Amino acid sequence: MNAAQEDHISDSAPPAFRTAVEALRAARPRPEIEVDPTRPPRRLAPYAYALEAAVVDGGQDLADGRLVLLHDPEGHDAWQGTFRLVTLVRAELEPEMAADPLLPDVCWSWLTGALEARGLGYGEPSGTVTRASSHYFGGMSERPAASQIEIRASWTPREGLGGVPDAAAHLTAWCELLCQLAGLPPTAAGGDGAVVTLPQRRGPQPR
Template sequence: MAAAQGRFSDGADGMNSAETDSVPPAFRQAVDALQSASLRPEMEIDPTKAPRKLAPYAYALEAAVVENDNDLADGRLVLLHDPAGHDAWQGTFRLVTLVRAELEPEMAADPLLPEVCWSWLTGALQGRGLSYGEASGTVTRAGSHYFGGLSERKPATQIEIRASWTPREGLGGVPDAGAHLAAWCDLLCQIAGLPPVGPPDAGVVSLPQRRGPRTH
């Protein structure tokens, strides 16, 4: 992946429409905001192939949090747009995400872990003053124990957040997609165990964990 900080690699533009000239101006503006966002230096981000069946227009990104050449967390963010609106979204835009990271094994037993991880998502959005609605999702934790030729590996616990939310639209019917991307990167960095770059949000609960590199 190419280092982010507002810079995206040259390659597939991440859209699901081959006819880019027909893209609605509101969607194009939202995509431009994603591509010009200023992000933390630990983020590596690239456009990726967007889904074709979720909405008439879609743009997708994949990202990883990298520190000292270690991949600490990764995820995928998809911006959907339906100019006709969508009843379930209560709007014309929708953001869909998958975020994954590995925790220390003892964290799996914490009964508050799912609630805390969900608070990281909502807290990231609230921490940047973003207005959103219709948020929904799941938090899944799974433990792995290794045997045979892999028995030297330590047990691992993976946390996975799948979520979607409707970004409230501003002037011209365009949401602040760049700010939502920055909030999503805040979530990735928090689940990776990195300290916040600004004052932590008072409504977000932290867990005292430190993860090593992800194993694949």
């Protein structure tokens, strides 16, 4: 499936969903972020749209992720709404950062803080923050140990006029999370000089 096919939305999709998707398409994230449509999941909701993004600096991918917009016109009890945003983001870590016991709490606060900094209402947030370390042996023993942080999260965006959430603003907040994971300074809308970011590091390693 090519990008044009992945970006196609059926003419039968509800107007609220089509409006939210158009807002995602029209959003312009900060220049370090490359965003493209990708194949959405088919079984999580009647309607879905997905984007993948990478923070690129100096030719290196410093962080990457996926954001999925789900819509069920009938509503969903677990969501407490008709829309849901689901994400997976990840980045490589320096060893000293990976050992910080407060890192999971800090990373989760980056997501909620990015939403709240833009005045975005949301409900039913849930997710996990996972640290993983890889050590190499045998023929790969020359490779240095590597650590990665991964955030899986979902939340229900508050719906506005016509039952449509401010999808573009949620995308902007999500992109700010990506940049903080990548070690880039936040934008003015994303926080002030007191906001902690991870130090810049090498990009995700080949698997």
